Amino acid sequence: MRTLDGRYQLEQRIGVGGMSEVWRAHDTVLDRPVAVKLISPGLGEDASEERIRAEARSAARLVHPNVASVHDFGTAPALPGRTLPYIVMELAEGETLAAHLRAGPLDWRIAVRVCAEIAAALAAAHAHGIVHRDVKPANVMLTPSGVKVLDFGIATPAGEPDELPDGMVVGTPAYLAPEQLDRQPATPAADMYALGVLLYYCLAGRLPYQADTATALLGARRRQPPAPLPPVDGLPAEVAELCQQLMADEPALRPTSLMAALLLAEAVDARVYVPMLAALPPRQRSHQVSPWTEEAAAEATRPASLEGTAGAGWHGAP
Secondary structure, eight states: OOEETTTEEEEEEEEEOSSEEEEEEEETTTTEEEEEEEEOGGGOSHHHHHHHHHHHHHHHTOOOTTBOOEEEEEEEEOSTTOEEEEEEEEOOOSEEHHHHHTTOOOOHHHHHHHHHHHHHHHHHHHHTTEEOSOOSGGGEEEETTEEEEOOGGGOEETTOOOOOOTTOOSSOGGGOOHHHHTTOOOOHHHHHHHHHHHHHHHHHSSOSSOOSSHHHHHHHHHHSOOOOOOOOTTOOHHHHHHHHHHTOSSGGGSOOHHHHHHHHHHHTTOEEEEEOOTTSOOOOEEEEOOSOSHHHHHSOOEEEEOOOOTTEEEEEOO
């Protein structure tokens, strides 16, 4: 069992991506389970290490009930003369949205509630000038206490260019906004495009593009607009319209994360935690539904009194 910096005992690999792998680990100092994201050695040069450190520091400032928080950053010996950056994060217990979607589309009320909480998490990030860059079902955990958006460890300040080799793009092809395919700096609007694709997938059980391979998918993305959302019995018209607006080619035409969170929450009579606006009164109550089942979606939500914090509040349908 490998231990990083004499503190984090790696126990089980729980995820592998193109640039990293995630391990379930044990923090021996605080005696708690954590998730450790090991960055690929190929990205471990000094410049990239400093960039990753800066991104982890920014992500660590995010405190939100729908965000898996960042606890620590460090480096460990890798190849001779090189180090391996790693990020220590909250271990969210539950099942990913990707796993749920393998069984087909979600009940529309669950899909909308899940996306409302994702949008609320993004609103908190965007309020701090942070863009997630990889919003997708595999980065959304459904836990007993609600949604947790994972992997803010690769988030970046809005407008920052990617310092990656030519041909490499951060993110997952199906969820990349058109401007990201052209290597333009990531903005909050890119996250909103990904949310639109994710909402479509949750409601329709498939992507809004027809392709069998990543290469074909990228080609289809450049040749045709997203397919219209198929009819979903009972789905409010404003949610279907929002889904299409989020996938607009022009970033300026996409709704903001705050607008999406409030509209989606209202559609299912839910409450979400979003950055406070002077025009919106603070709320001190929350509705929660758990576990994530169709039966739970049909039940009335149970109010739970929660304290708000400075600069943020609970908002939703009255």
